[in-house]
Amino acid sequence: MIERLQRVDPQAAADEITTEYVEMTVTEAIDSLRSPGAGEFFGRIDEPSQGSSTSWYIGRRHIEDAEHDPVVVDWRAPVSAPFYRATAVDSLGMEFRRRFTFGDGSITAYLDEHLDDPDAGDVAAGIPDPVLAEIGAARTGEMREIVATIQAEQDVVIRADIDQALIVQGGPGTGKTAVALHRAAFLLFEHRARLARDGVLVVGPNQAFLDYISNVLPSLGERSVRQCMARDLCIPGVEVTGSDEPGLAAWKGAPERLAEIEAAALAAIRPPDDDIRVPIGARTHTIRVAEFAGWLRAAAGGKVPVNQRKERLRVLARQALQRRCGGEDRWSEAGPLKTAINKAWPTQKPISLVDKLLPGPRGKRRAWTAADQFLVDEANSLLNGTPFTYGHVVVDEAQDHSAVALRVIGRRTPAGSCTLVGDVAQSTAAAGQERWTDVFAHLGAAGAIADLTIGYRVPEPILDVANRLLPHTGVDAAPSRSVRLGGDPPRWHRTTASELVEEVARVTVEVKHRHPLTGIIADPGVHAAIVDALSEVELSAAGHLHELERHEVPLFAPDTVKGLEFDGVVVVAPEVIFDGSPRGARLLYVAMTRAVQELALVTTEEPLGVLA
Structure with a gap:
């Protein structure tokens, strides 16, 4: 397939744009086929078919032979779904499932599951060994x-x-x-x-x-x-130069602000105080306030962005004037009416609208924050429309x-x-x-x-301890259960406050020796001291996982580590992270559940009672 793609000549395209598109498409296709495991199949299912069985090999890509018959079917194809869902209890019409393990492009092992065997119910309903091995494999960052x-x-x-x-x-x-x-x-x-x-x-x-x-x-x-x-x-346009206290950030992000922004976007629209006189030729036409207000109501409704609805007001006014002029279009002479429309429906800017709603200094004296960016964007969507969307x-x-x-x-x-x-x-x-x-x-x-x-991801002995924090989180969340029943429970390391960061460095070296991808999770207040302590043991802190050097140790705060995982985790001063509040319980829960293999907790106090 790669050879066939390499023979494609983009220069044969009809124009420059098509040539560029063909070059990009061919390059992406070749890169995709060269990616690790692209041509490998990892599974096979057999289904009965007119007295015999049809075998389907499941892989990362769809691969055909010279006659265009499928050799490997894409894992996303409908025919592949039973590979993931079939059990001995509900075989979904499948007789057999085989899982392959590859190493360096060659099959190193396989596991067969006979889904039509009633005695295999417990096995087929569980987690097969190859799956457990893959789940428990060392992380790469x-x-x-x-x-x-x-x-x-x-x-x-x-x-x-x-x-x-x-x-x-x-x-x-x-x-x-x-x-x-x-x-x-x-x-x-x-x-x-x-x-x-x-x-x-x-x-x-x-x-x-x-x-x-x-x-x-x-x-x-x-x-x-x-x-x-x-x-x-x-x-763009909101330069973030400030930050919000938690209470103000919560206020700015609350759903009530959405209603207030929408109300403010419409509040500036109001009819004139007096009737409008429009001289056209030898005659003066009078537009009553009540009639103008009716145009406003008709134009203000709907889902069109507010600033764009103004055009509907112009159309209504122009049509009304044309009727007064016996069907003749005299809009170019209707200066007073145009002025009244601009005053009644001013074109608004999202930054100005939000600036008026927020507490604190206004205009150039305001220090805009991250939460303000979202308020301004919402105002822009209401006033001008959303600039880009996705499927x-x-x-x-x-x-x-x-x-x-x-x-x-x-x-x-x-x-x-x-x-x-x-x-x-x-x-x-x-x-x-x-x-x-x-x-x-x-x-x-x-x-x-x-x-x-x-x-x-998290071994049961670690997850069991972390789940004890759930009753203290203030939310109704059911504890998850782990398929990884082996492993050690969290290890506690007690030290003094004066020797905390030195003990963190020592424990990190110890855990990292067993698990090269080891991360430290600590309150930001001790990060600088931890960085210094790590340097004393020839390690350096990193704020990322991607392409780590051997001497680098990821160092994160509990609220920035979500979604990440490490083979070994060192949690620093859990008694500081969990301050007794629901948020503290959630932060410690996050920190403890980043571990895939080993969890160490370095504390200056007795182990937390809630984890006992």
Whole structure:
């Protein structure tokens, strides 16, 4: 296939634009085929067919032979669905499933599951060893695709209908992020023409997270998806120079602000105080205030952006004047009426509108904040329309977005087609969400909520301890259960306050020796001291996971580490992170559940009683 693509001559195209398009398409196709595992199949299913069996090999790409018969079918094709969902209890018509393990391009192992064997029920309903091995493999600092290990409840979410807002609630390690990205890849396969035209957007919580997931969709052959943070969606023009206290940030992100912005956008529209006299030729026409107010009411309704509705007012006024002039169009002479329209319906600027609504100094004296960006963008959408939209939007860590930010995101998908994933037990932002049912109203879309209940990342001994924080989070979140039953419980290391960071460095060296990808999670107040302590043991702190050097140790605050994972995790001063508040419980819950293999907690006090 690569050889055939290399023989394509873009210069044979009819024009320069087509030549450029062909070059880009061929390059992307070759890169896709050369990506690791592109030609490999990882599964096989057999289904009865007229007295015999038909075998289907499942892989990352669709591959045909010279006669165009399928050799490997794409994992996203409908025929592949039973590979992920069939069990001995419900075989979905399948007789047999085989899972392959590859190493350096060759098959190294395979596992057979006879789905028509009633004695194999417990085995086929569980998690096969190759899947467990893949789940427990050492991390590399980049998220990997999971096409070979997608589980039944995940597959249901991935293949769900596109025409809805789908919210996916899942505890730590349930695969929310991977499922959301694979859903994007599936929808691009299933609705190729529609989404090639309208585009797909992935919204992540921060740049470290976006770097972490950056290779997943390209590894699945999808390179056209835009990935960004929510703030990147906002219109330019708001220079952030300030920050908000949590209380003010919550106020700015509250749903009441949405109603206030909409009301303010319409409040400036008002009829004139006096009748309008319009001299045309030898006659003066009088426009009564009541008639003008009727035009305003007729023009103000509807979904068209407010500033654009003004044109409807002009049309109504022009038509009324034309009737007065016996059908003759004398609009060019109607200066007083045009002036009255501009005064009654002033063209508004979104920054000015929001500036008037917010407390504090106005105009050039205002220090704009991140929360203000979303308010201004919402005002712009109401006044001028949303500048760019997508066919489907994926949002990770959705629980941390304010009502206003969710509306900004929702406006990017006019059809309401989106996938939001998150965990209300990990909601730590000042204006974050604690009930998914509220989110549909914020988005301005209807949809459904799906639950992921099985954890694949965090070992049960660690998850069991972390789950003890859930009753203290102040939200109703069911604990997830892990399929990884082995491993050690969290290890506590007690020290003195004066020796805290030195002990952190010592424990980090110890854990990193066993698990090269080890991260430190600590309150920002001790980051500088930890950086110095790490340098004493010839390590350096990093604020990313992507392309780490051997001596680098990722160092994050609890509220910036969501969605990331490390083989080893060192949590610093859990008694500081959990200050007794629901938010503190959520932050510590986040920190503890980043561990894939080992969790160490360095404390200056007795182990927290809530974790006992």
